[in-house]
Amino acid sequence: xxxxxxxxxxxxxxxxxxxxxxxxxxxxxxxxxxxxxxxxxxxxxxxxxxxxxxxxxxxxxxxxxxxxxxxxxxxxxxxxxxxxxxxxxxxxxxxxxxxxxxxxxxxxxxxxxxxxxxxxxxxxxxxxxxxxxxxxxxxxxxxxxxxxxxxxxxxxxxxxxxxxxxxxxxxxxxxxxxxxxxxxxxxxxxxxxxxxxxxxxxxxxxxxxxxxxxxxxxxxxxxxxxxxxxxxxxxxxxxxxxxxxxxxxxxxxxxxxxxxxxxxxxxxxxxxxxxxxxxxxxxxxxxxxx
Amino acid sequence: xxxxxxxxxxxxxxxxxxxxxxxxxxxxxxxxxxxxxxxxxxxxxxxxxxxxxxxxxxxxxxxxxxxxxxxxxxxxxxxxxxxxxxxxxxxxxxxxxxxxxxxxxxxxxxxxxxxxxxxxxxxxxxxxxxxxxxxxxxxxxxxxxxxxxxxxxxxxxxxxxxxxxxxxxxxxxxxxxxxxxxxxxxxxxxxxxxxxxxxxxxxxxxxxxxxxxxxxxxxxxxxxxxxxxxxxxxxxxxxxxxxx
Numbered sequence: 001x002x003x004x005x006x007x008x009x010x011x012x013x014x015x016x017x018x019x020x021x022x023x024x025x026x027x028x029x030x031x032x033x034x035x036x037x038x039x040x041x042x043x044x045x046x047x048x049x050x051x052x053x054x055x056x057x058x059x060x061x062x063x064x065x066x067x068x069x070x071x072x073x074x075x076x077x078x079x080x081x082x083x084x085x086x087x088x089x090x091x092x093x094x095x096x097x098x099x100x101x102x103x104x105x106x107x108x109x110x111x112x113x114x115x116x117x118x119x120x121x122x123x124x125x126x127x128x129x130x131x132x133x134x135x136x137x138x139x140x141x142x143x144x145x146x147x148x149x150x151x152x153x154x155x156x157x158x159x160x161x162x163x164x165x166x167x168x169x170x171x172x173x174x175x176x177x178x179x180x181x182x183x184x185x186x187x188x189x190x191x192x193x194x195x196x197x198x199x200x201x202x203x204x205x206x207x208x209x210x211x212x213x214x215x216x217x218x219x220x221x222x223x224x225x226x227x228x229x230x231x232x233x234x235x236x237x238x239x240x241x242x243x244x245x246x247x248x249x250x251x252x253x254x255x256x257x258x259x260x261x262x263x264x265x266x267x268x269x270x271x272x273x274x275x276x277x278x279x280x281x282x283x284x285x286x287x288x289x290x
Numbered sequence: 291x292x293x294x295x296x297x298x299x300x301x302x303x304x305x306x307x308x309x310x311x312x313x314x315x316x317x318x319x320x321x322x323x324x325x326x327x328x329x330x331x332x333x334x335x336x337x338x339x340x341x342x343x344x345x346x347x348x349x350x351x352x353x354x355x356x357x358x359x360x361x362x363x364x365x366x367x368x369x370x371x372x373x374x375x376x377x378x379x380x381x382x383x384x385x386x387x388x389x390x391x392x393x394x395x396x397x398x399x400x401x402x403x404x405x406x407x408x409x410x411x412x413x414x415x416x417x418x419x420x421x422x423x424x425x426x427x428x429x430x431x432x433x434x435x436x437x438x439x440x441x442x443x444x445x446x447x448x449x450x451x452x453x454x455x456x457x458x459x460x461x462x463x464x465x466x467x468x469x470x471x472x473x474x475x476x477x478x479x480x481x482x483x484x485x486x487x488x489x490x491x492x493x494x495x496x497x498x499x500x501x502x503x504x505x506x507x508x509x510x511x512x513x514x515x516x517x518x519x520x521x522x523x524x525x526x527x528x529x530x531x532x533x534x
Contacts, residue, residue: 001413059407059427066386066404070292076410077385130379130490131416188489189416191354195368196484196498197308201358206365209318209350212343215421219409283487284418287352287370 001132002222003277006056011122012270014050014083015144017043018115019152021090024097025112028158032101040094042155044087047115051083075128079121086114119148126276133183134280139176146172147269154244154265157258163248166265170241173272177233184281194286205289220282221290232275240268292384294377298396301468302434303374303495304454305477309502310461313353313367317453317462321349321371321432324452329437330402334425346423348372348432349453356501366501369462371453372419372432373486373494374398380411380420380431388429396468396495397434405429416490439464467495 020043023029024036031039055064068084070077090111096102123144126135150165191205192198247261325348326333335345349371357363374391378398381389388404389411391397400411405428412420412429420431435451438444448455454462465474474497477483483497520528 057408059409059422059424059429060405061407063386063388063404063406066388067406067408068385070385070387073292073382074385076383076408080385125383125410128383129413131414189487193489194416194487195354195366196486196500197354197356197366200356200364200501203354203356205352206355207353209352209370210344210347214344215346215412215424216418219412219422220418282413283416283490287418 001277001280001282002219003274004057006053008270008273008277010050010054011144012050012266012273013046013053015119015122015148016151016155016266016269017046017048017050018083018086018118019148019150020155021047021086021152022112022115022148023152023156023158025090025093025108025110025115027103027105027108028156028161032097034098036094036097039156040090040098043090044094047083047087075121075124079118079125082114082118082121086111086118089114116145116148119144130187131283132280133187133189133283134180135276136187137176137179137183139172139179143172143176151265151269154248154262159248159253163245166241166245166248170237170245173233173237173241180279187283189283189286191286191289194283208288216284217288221285221288222278223290224278226279226281229275229279232271236268236272236275238268239264240272241265243268292381292387292389294381294391295393298376298391298393298468300395300466301374301376301495302395302397302439302465303467303474303497304371304434304451305463305465305467305474305483305497305499306369307461307463307481307499308366308368309499310459311351311367311369312459312461313351313365314458315351316456316458317369318347318349318351320452320456322347324435324438325430325433329433330400331423331426331428331430333430334423336424346421346430348419348421348430350418362504364501364504369453370417370419370486371496372398372434373417373492373496374432374434376493376495377491379414379416379490379492383410383414385410395466397436398431399433399436400429400431402426402428416487416492417494434464467497 024039024043055061058064067077067080071081093104093107093111096104120141123141127140130136146169150169153162153165191203195203197203243264244261247257251257322333333346337343352368354366354368355363356366374396378391381391386404386406388401390399407422407427409422420429423430439449450464454464463474465472467474478497481499483499485494
């Protein structure tokens, strides 16, 4: 799949943002006033910034508001609804914390739940696609939620929780890569089933239907990522998990080191997310002999 | 709502005969011509006269080589367009309600006034039947020529999809696959019509007829000579000339 920068930025940043908002909703860290303002501003900036980035790849942006209408069937629509609900519910909670010094606990819990719910709906946009076997597994929502929780804990300054969640994230990354590698074969799709000609013999492409590019090839037959897979996995794991965990556990705490941990984590997540798209093979690529 | 209908009154679709298709791409051209000049946004071309031309098409013809375990390989030309699936995943993923499947005839369509061009429906389709037009920014797909098949301004013989109307080999058939007595259903039953990628669970309406088994020529299958000995004057002339 084509790793569109807008979608990588969106899933990386909004995942972090909603993860942070979830922790803030649970009162972790227990802050009010100016410090609370900074935390909530960061959470909202990441979540909203990510959502805005996602609209960049739309072909026809003027219809974007219609995306809230089909929540009964569409995970993308549910994501839109959930994200707006999370941001709206968190707003009075944030105002209470920042300006009034009050803790609207129940509202915070609901906001935290909606924030994580938004991340879940994002993950289901990918996990629902039987056409992309690498994504079409239970690990996908687990992976997205763990990303949000680990990144959120890190941004919220929850050192112990962040260290544990990052370690869990590392484990889940490895497990999801392993299962992901087996998914395409397990789907049973091949050029033989795609053409229905398998009962006669083995099939290979003789001539493509067009000599030039097209939308399908650009969007769904992207192949660059696969050959760098091992290196990118090492980068994703090293920067996203190992370095931040070392910063949190081995080195003495300082804001500088925390910043290094956060930036390293974001770079690692972005690399992993790039691979998440680039490495995923869509069944339509079979028709093109790829 | 982008929920799929429980059932549709008809299941209009295509039956494509892989035995007969000669790979001429006439269906591709006529599809583009009809659909760029009629319903909805045109099917744009980019860099049409340049080094890397490309464009939006609703129907494309692949060519494959099939090699059996023993014997000769064969070439199969393979036209591919929307299969108007009963369980169309492209419809349910649509966030704006632009994609829908019609209750009256099962045709899967895009309401272009609602499409935001997110491309998720194209991701959900296993068959590559949907292409986002890069100029219009909205999703294009086969409409089964919905603006031809019911169009009373056209002569009756033209009220079928442009690809079917133009096929010089008769490799494309159009009809109601929900009616077991229809010509297309009979054809599917007779020739063992098949689904593409059944493991994707999409239940395609369009069916493909596999290539017929190749004949093997046996010694006694050769025809006896049919030329006859000349008679009368010609027989005499033949003999006379022979004797010279």
